[in-house]
Amino acid sequence: MLPDEAPPANRSASVPSPQKIIIRGGRLVDADRHVAPPTDILIIGDSIAELGPPGMPAPSDARVMDAGSRLLHPGFINAHTHGMGNLSKGTADRWSLELLWVGAASFMANQNLEIKYLNTYLGAVEMLLKGCTAAYDLTFGYPLASVEEMSAIGQAYVDAGMRAVVAPMLADLSFYQAIPGLLEAMPDRLRREVAAYDEAPFESTLAMMRESLHGWKHDREQVRLGVAPIIPLHCSDALIAGSARLARDFGVVLHSHVAESKVQAVSALKRYGKTLTAHVDGLGLLGPDFTVAHGVWLDDDDMRRLADHGCSVAHNPASNMRLGSGIADARRMLELGVNLGIGTDSANCSDNLNMYEAMHCASMVSNVQGPDYTRWLRSEEVLNAATIGSARALGFDKIGRIAPGYKADIVFLDLEKVNWIPINDPTNQLVLTEDGTSVDAVMVGGRMVVEKGRKVGCDMTKLARDAEAARARLASLNEGAKALGTQLEGLVGSFCVGLSNAPYHIHRYGHAH
Template structure:
């Protein structure tokens, strides 16, 4: 691989005392890594020179939590809470898995939008019921491998009967529908055997850029033996244990009524709090939960837009930071967000925290949010030794923003604040992953983007017509889940 000298850029390293100040630096890359970072580096004879004057170079952004499975449902739902929305986005009845080609295109669409928005690393909690299939997971890996993004990908699952994972589930849902909602569920042994296969055949593909992670859907949705087996595998392979924790009030009440208290405490009692744990959401958490999370060193993916879209609430980010919890930013899936743009999330993530506290000094600063979108997400992915900041030794995962082509940096007053409050991704011209330009001068270099987008548009009419039938088959569940929500709203929360 040819060495490359990036010359003359304004570089925001996010490392050291100067890390939040753009500095005029040259970056020498060798074998996909940052070899040297200094002013006016002489170009080595073997190096290609990339002129980057007028560009702001930042660490590639990290999306700490998404579900590629929702990508074709963007813009489809609104004014629905999580429990009812799930009936459509993750339907119980009449749904069929998408074919392999659509699966490839769907994953590609996630990666296209991510890279175009300066995101170089995604954590995709791939949810693909009813089965776990190596060929299907390999198809997702192949899309990410082809386009050149870095990713942790799961094969997410739940293995408790759904109605047992919701307070009042058995009381509200009539027996005939309860019977129809009984599906075969994987055992811990089946699932770990599958995971071992994935570790053997897919994990570490594409020069280590693509990794597998364990993702039991939530503590209330899985058996303890499954979660403990997943934790063992996660620790053995040094990959995240990625899970959803206390996203909604219904889940908090479910913890109290079904699991004897907070679901965080339930995880702690099972021995499931470790530094490799990434909790998506963490909205309905108590001070005691935060103390346990901080002591264990877990990470949280703060998904500000998805939580607003589904009316879930507000993650207490300042308290989590004070408690020593690492924070990343996630979009969540495209049916609850509805984009893969971390720039959008950054802006909302900062602003919406003003509703949490009346004291302005407790609000998030732009630098807190930018840290979460880079190093915080990288740490949550257990990859902060490789990505998330610009320093010698790390992988060259970089986003280049043109300071002059748009209006976001005109005038250029404070780069960090303008990244968070002004930029929306449209200034991103080039993106590098592992030292390779995967987006260059606005063009994705490794795929035929126009052909892929056209192919998706061509087949979506038929796909969405079929999905309308699936929605109709599941619409009868909506009033039942609304009733569960209504009952939960009247219940006290665990302390």
């Protein structure tokens, strides 16, 4: 023993024993069996230690938590969202994905660190109140992500008590450069104005990302970084390949919007002579750490490539409909072995961050793809995608289940709310009936972050006041960007509708061929 080392007894005495909680009286959802038997849960520290029948033995120093008249399910995991959009919910009505890009500066520009933190914290509070305990946040990179904002955004999730992967969106080509022929179709005056949105060189973008990864200060069990080359068309090959190398150097996850809209699918053939998935496969992006966002216009070859590499797809059915992008073939993805997660997308293109609604949409949109009901997604498949599948996409291996060894991320639903009167099938009702109004409490890592339907430690009156002030400030500062977007809408909209009418070898719209 070194002279200045404390004796073992003293050292152990200085370390507090982990908290112990025994949850009694609740009913635990078994998604695959469509039942919710009464189950007691022992939590030690931040993890689940044991499940057992009602009245199972527990340590004498365990605090008893009464979960009577409560249904317990794993915290949902949002496989794809954008924290920078939470102040802009309901901003526009008839917005395609491409028109959203035209309007992006009107809500993304001029956000200082305080607003970026507020934007993210607001989304985290909404997700927690609606039973979501972890999220994959493709966040700022406008005009260039910074080390400081990554840390501030991570701190927002820490302060909210939520888990997250924070992945800044990386690009070195603007939207206007990304779509073949779009710049050439513009009058000179507009072409000069949109030049202001040109992205930074890939070298500086990757250097910022490397610095952020190297100096990440937050607990990676709660909030970690990811790497997100935003859309392959918006990235040079050097940026895509560099992003893949960087993520693997640091052992973090990757994420990109791939084949979200038909405009992207057709543009890929024009630029690369192959699909986006085939292109990024050749650049080394695909792997078990990689998630495709949306994947609406993936064909069978694309899906097989993703499955062969162990990739995930974040299925965002509400956003895909809201933006008119089409209907992703989630059934075919599962058939071919792609890991499926579910996301809400951003609050400005899906308008809330409600995973119950995202699951409901995933179920409904599956049903309208054809009359063969045996191919429709089953409710347990949807529920598993929103938990287990999304956890895999985020790279967290101990969340998404209520089982021994997993983190104690648990949602408590009030069975006396009207959605649960009566209880017929808990799995079906979670997917098809629940809308978030029954959420009574939420636990993350053994700590209560929502109690009696209210976010613990959050002054909602102050949050509303701060959000309104930030919204008004951005509206004033971004008046010019909004005006430019209005000028561009007709030109860009008609150009992209023309691209979308081009022949393509698969069909993903809701209307006839």
